[in-house]
Amino acid sequence: MAEGQKGWDRNQMAARAALELRDGMYVNLGIGIPTLVANYIPAGVNVTLQSENGMLGMGPFPFEGEEDPDLINAGKQTITELPQTAYFDSAQSFAMIRGGKIAMAILGAMEVNQEGDLANWMIPGKLVKGMGGAMDLVAGVGRVVVVMDHTSKHGESKVLKHCTLPLTGKGVVDRIITNLGVLDVGHKGLHIVECADFVTEAELRAATEATIVD
């Protein structure tokens, strides 16, 4: 592959995010690319997926004709249960989130900044859907990994010095995975963990508005 595709596509980003998972973890996956992470869980790694509408041990989509209206995930998609599944109510669900029992959340983002602030729920005047469980998740879980496109359709960086959109959480993001690479949030700025396929460090820096320290 001398002339490979520059950067990662959605599935490659999901596969990279799946490498964050550790055996035995309880994990919450957000809507969009994070949902795809479930397809790339490494062999030998057993994780339990939490769906914040009241389920631990989320299984795959049902076979056609076997959909159950009483069994959906937080994206309102029909799903299935597993042998280890447990159901509970919404107060209990967020008690385990707020109480720090969920090891990791992998979420989408509209903007993120070098201090770990995350914006992913609202565009004033345009998109008014609500935060759902995202604010509770980023405030409560052990580790927050964000998966997102590095730049907007217009080529503007979404990895910023300061977020411009209303925040979901302040200082909550630990790691950022984009189509161009992986960055960690540090005390004085972002650290480059790795570059995506055929992306140079210089290209990653050039696409990032936030301050990158070593």
Place this chain on the structure above:
Amino acid sequence: MNKVFPTAQAALEGVLFDGMTIAAGGFGLCGIPELLIEAIFDAGTRNLTIASNNAGVDGFGLGILLATRQVKKMISSYVGENAEFMRQYLSGELELEFNPQGTLAERLRAGGAGIPGFYTRTGVGTVIAEGKEHKEFDGKTYILERGIVADLSIVKAWRGDPSGNLEFRKTARNFNPPAATAGKICVAEVEEIVPMGALDPDKIHLPGIYVHRMIQGEHEKRIENRTTRKKEAV
């Protein structure tokens, strides 16, 4: 005391009034009290404040109360599936108080448990925290959120016995138990009322003390987002 009523309309007799606050169970269209919502639509009760995680869709669930402008204010975490909702909100006809989902669940639980407020990390540093008391515990900042006590709770369960003990099914439990406890009066609709003693006392999800009236009915149980996989050919 008889808790079982013949119809949703009968079960809501005398408990509806204009300007009331209602806590409703359900997540998306899953586990929503669809029959009681229809009865409130028929009753024409107005100026409602409704605490519900979502607002239904156009033409189903709480969406039907929005279409008739019976709702003054929604307290919700996510309303993205409802075009009429969006139109009324953006034009200023409908008030909307966004609550983070876990904060809404806990506000209902707390309200039903006699807890007027609680501190949470959720929303600190965001618009949600504006105007709320901030307090530091062990070096971390929390905000004060209030419990919700509603005039009426409407919930949906799978099975119930005549004493009001309820059993839910899979993820249709969701907001129903916390919403049920938050109401001064709780009306439940179930798919099946079973004889006393038919439910295992160890498997009751919501004890009948929280349920004042109940009905049995047929539920459409509409699926909002049908996702499947194909059976692989062997």
